[in-house]
Amino acid sequence: MNETIxxxxxxxxxxxxxxxxxNGAAGSAFFANRKNALADFDRLGFPTAKHEEWKxxxxxxxxxxxxxxNAPHQVTPADIEAxxxxxxxxxxxxxxxxxxxxxxxxxVSPSDQLFIRTLxxxxxxxxxxxxxxxxxxxxxxxxxxxxxxxxxxxxxxxIHVPDGRVVEKPVILRFITDxxxxxxxxxxxxxxxxxxxxxxxxxxxxxxxxxxxxFTNIVTEIHVGENAHVxxxxxxxxxxxxxxxxxxxxxxxxxxHFYSATATINGGFIRNNLNIEIDxxxxxxxxxxxxxxxxxxxxxxxxxxxxxxxxxxSNELYKGVLRDKSVGVFNGKVxxxxxxxxxxxxxxxxxxxxxxxxxxxxxxxxxxFADDVKCSHGTTTGQLDEEALFYxxxxxxxxxxxxxxxxxxxxxxxxxxxxxxPIREYLEGLIAEKLGSVIS
Amino acid sequence: MLKIKDLQASIExxxxxxxxxxxxxxxEVHAIMGPNGSGKSTLASVLAGREEYAVTGGxxxxxxxxxxxxxxxxxxxEGIFLAFQYPVEIPGVTTINFLKTAVNEIRKYRGEEPLxxxxxxxxxxxxxxxxxxxxxxxxxxxxxxxSGGEKKRNEIFQMAVLEPKxxxxxxxxxxxxxxxxxIVSEGVNKLRSPERATIVVTHYQRLLDYIxxxxxxxxxxxxxxxxxxxxxxxxxxxxxxxxxxxxxEEAV
Numbered sequence: 001m002n003e004t005i006x007x008x009x010x011x012x013x014x015x016x017x018x019x020x021x022x023n024g025a026a027g028s029a030f031f032a033n034r035k036n037a038l039a040d041f042d043r044l045g046f047p048t049a050k051h052e053e054w055k056x057x058x059x060x061x062x063x064x065x066x067x068x069x070n071a072p073h074q075v076t077p078a079d080i081e082a083x084x085x086x087x088x089x090x091x092x093x094x095x096x097x098x099x100x101x102x103x104x105x106x107x108v109s110p111s112d113q114l115f116i117r118t119l120x121x122x123x124x125x126x127x128x129x130x131x132x133x134x135x136x137x138x139x140x141x142x143x144x145x146x147x148x149x150x151x152x153x154x155x156x157x158x159i160h161v162p163d164g165r166v167v168e169k170p171v172i173l174r175f176i177t178d179x180x181x182x183x184x185x186x187x188x189x190x191x192x193x194x195x196x197x198x199x200x201x202x203x204x205x206x207x208x209x210x211x212x213x214x215f216t217n218i219v220t221e222i223h224v225g226e227n228a229h230v231x232x233x234x235x236x237x238x239x240x241x242x243x244x245x246x247x248x249x250x251x252x253x254x255x256x257h258f259y260s261a262t263a264t265i266n267g268g269f270i271r272n273n274l275n276i277e278i279d280x281x282x283x284x285x286x287x288x289x290x291x292x293x294x295x296x297x298x299x300x301x302x303x304x305x306x307x308x309x310x311x312x313x314s315n316e317l318y319k320g321v322l323r324d325k326s327v328g329v330f331n332g333k334v335x336x337x338x339x340x341x342x343x344x345x346x347x348x349x350x351x352x353x354x355x356x357x358x359x360x361x362x363x364x365x366x367x368x369f370a371d372d373v374k375c376s377h378g379t380t381t382g383q384l385d386e387e388a389l390f391y392x393x394x395x396x397x398x399x400x401x402x403x404x405x406x407x408x409x410x411x412x413x414x415x416x417x418x419x420x421x422p423i424r425e426y427l428e429g430l431i432a433e434k435l436g437s438v439i440s
Numbered sequence: 441m442l443k444i445k446d447l448q449a450s451i452e453x454x455x456x457x458x459x460x461x462x463x464x465x466x467x468e469v470h471a472i473m474g475p476n477g478s479g480k481s482t483l484a485s486v487l488a489g490r491e492e493y494a495v496t497g498g499x500x501x502x503x504x505x506x507x508x509x510x511x512x513x514x515x516x517x518e519g520i521f522l523a524f525q526y527p528v529e530i531p532g533v534t535t536i537n538f539l540k541t542a543v544n545e546i547r548k549y550r551g552e553e554p555l556x557x558x559x560x561x562x563x564x565x566x567x568x569x570x571x572x573x574x575x576x577x578x579x580x581x582x583x584x585x586x587s588g589g590e591k592k593r594n595e596i597f598q599m600a601v602l603e604p605k606x607x608x609x610x611x612x613x614x615x616x617x618x619x620x621x622x623i624v625s626e627g628v629n630k631l632r633s634p635e636r637a638t639i640v641v642t643h644y645q646r647l648l649d650y651i652x653x654x655x656x657x658x659x660x661x662x663x664x665x666x667x668x669x670x671x672x673x674x675x676x677x678x679x680x681x682x683x684x685x686x687x688x689e690e691a692v
Contacts, residue, residue, distance in 0.1 A: 391528040392538070394488050395598065396516035396546040405541065409532025 007063040015151055037140040037150030044144040056329045056361045057271050057300040062243040065213045067185030070098045073178035080104050083207055088422040090169035096176045098155045098186030114167045115160040119189055122158035130158055133193045137221040137249040145245045149187050149219040156188035163195035170201040170420050180210030190220040194228045203233040208242045215243045224256040232260040238267040247273040254280030261288040261418050264299050265430045275304040281311045289318035290414040292434055293326035300329035307340035316347040319414050321407045322358040329361045336368040347377040404436040441466050441637050448497035449486050456482045458662035467634040471648055472641045474659035475681040480641045484610040488522035489515050517549035519605030523595040523612050530582040538582050539601055567600040571627035589620030596627040608639045613647035625650030645677035658684055
């Protein structure tokens with residue numbers, strides 16, 4: 001690749017081509033959303049390192065690749081079997097290179113519990129329902145990658161859980177990028193609307209196959225209704241050539257409960273934005289995160305707990321183990337608005353850096369405008385406890401295994417919070433393997 | 441079994457051990473006593489392979505092998521066990537998983553098959569009874585939030601499971617009330633055997649009422665300045681350490 005790729009220009013041209021192909025449909029309200037977002041993307045452009053929010057995560061390399069979006073793939077049922085998470089039962093939907101694969105997917109929950117369609121299909125069947133939730137939370141005007149995603153919104157999933165319904169089986173969204181045939185890109189857009197008193201568990205799991213570069217630019221909007229309970233997990237296990245920009249935008253209403261964990265095992269360059277607007281009283285928001293980069297992997301987690309109403313709680317714990325020449329970024333914002341009295345907000349980010357060439361950048365950012373609140377934050381970056389290592393070695397556990405065991409235990413603090421058991425076990429296996437822990 | 445010859449060791453250029461000579465045979469229990477700062481814990485640490493200490497002279501022969509050449513994990517696999525003065529808390533690792541890993545790593549070192557879950561649990565049950573340790577404690581994170589007594593009992597429990605040839609108890613009595621002391625000592629006594637040697641490092645004679653030694657050595661300023669039968673411990677208890685110090689100063 002000697003020639004310079006202008007990804008922005010390529011995408012703008014691609015949009016024009018799609019618009020012309022749409023003919024009459026280009027006049028819909030949905031398309032107007034896309035077109036407005038494109039204007040935002042055009043105006044914002046890709047962020048540079050001068051942008052405060054992208055200071056430690058330079059997308060220069062990401063945008064220098066000629067991705068083929070929604071590319072055909074060669075994924076076979078045997079591949080899917082190899083990628084399956086053991087013992088996992090539920091609604092499992094596969095997206096390969098951005099496109100939904102009905103033949104690989106299975107939906108088990110009854111339709112009165114769970115309305116689940118691909119975004120374009122839902123738009124055809126329930127345009128008003130989709131219209132009520134799509135693009136209501138996304139921050140297109142400020143965030144280039146979100147605007148870009150909205151401009152091409154088509155693939156991905158629309159989930160609606162009606163008021164009072166409890167979805168018993170989890171919803172697992174598997175995003176596979178097949179980069180065996182060249183550089184591929186995908187921009188899934190998920191919209192999740194959980195009604196009053198409703199309950200659902202959702203996981204997004206990312207995998208890539210093949211050696212070429214891949215780019216996932218995903219946006220998930222989650223509306224948590226009054227007194228609703230939502231669990232949301234993000235599991236990332238992609239190749240070192242995978243670029244991933246993911247934004248999850250959440251709004252919580254009165255007395256709702258949002259419980260999330262983000263586990264990043266592998267990936268070349270990852271930026272996760274998890275933004276929660278706590279827009280009701282008596283809400284609980286939980287954010288857990290774990291990452292264990294090695295080699296030259298780059299993992300960036302940006303989170304926001306935006307307390308807009310009084311009497312709510314947010315609780316955050318992110319933990320990372322960094323090795324080799326890897327880079328980690330944690331930026332945790334907590335906003336407590338003037339109205340949000342009696343807010344309790346806790347944030348903690350703990351890291352173990354095991355190589356002089358690895359780097360962890362942490363930035364807690366608290367902006368508090370109310371006076372009667374309890375907020376705490378803390379970040380630590382250190383090494384493994386030498387005394388603990390000696391203790392283990394003195395019992396016959398070799399140094400490398402003892403380190404693996406300690407690193408695993410460090411991560412397990414977060415992983416144990418995951419309440420979909422097969423996913424928790426799957427992650428424990430991946431982490432133990434990556435960190436060289438011998439524990440069974 | 442263990443031959444310590446003119447052992448000298450220092451930490452951060454500070455000389456602590458200034459020539460220790462000691463020979464221990466299978467089945468024997470040796471008590472190492474001495475005032476604070478005499479080098480007792482350093483001796484235990486050097487034998488277990490703690491890396492902060494630099495051995496500056498002398499040697500240690502363990503069953504015909506050069507002990508000082510071995511890593512801490514090799515020493516453990518060769519049958520040396522150190523009961524820590526301050527057992528380390530390790531969040532996220534249960535005692536039971538920790539021990540299973542230890543047992544199977546040692547078995548691997550010795551070229552033995554790993555114990556399967558059932559056989560390991562049987563072993564644990566049997567040894568837990570021996571030291572009267574609660575099952576629920578073993579499922580908790582290693583030493584995390586344990587009382588002083590629970591931590592020390594856990595050390596002896598680990599010793600029971602790992603069945604060392606040479607056990608080194610480093611101030612196992614420190615911080616224990618009389619009941620905890622009795623339980624821990626009973627555990628140690630049950631593990632006494634003709635094949636197993638034990639080094640008991642302690643400041644006080646109290647522990648030696650329960651774990652009765654064959655020999656007592658007094659360490660002072662990095663040297664063993666007096667050795668004797670178990671009665672020496674009682675004499676030290678009565679007279680304190682000052683008379684020993686005076687004897688040493690006089691000889692100089």
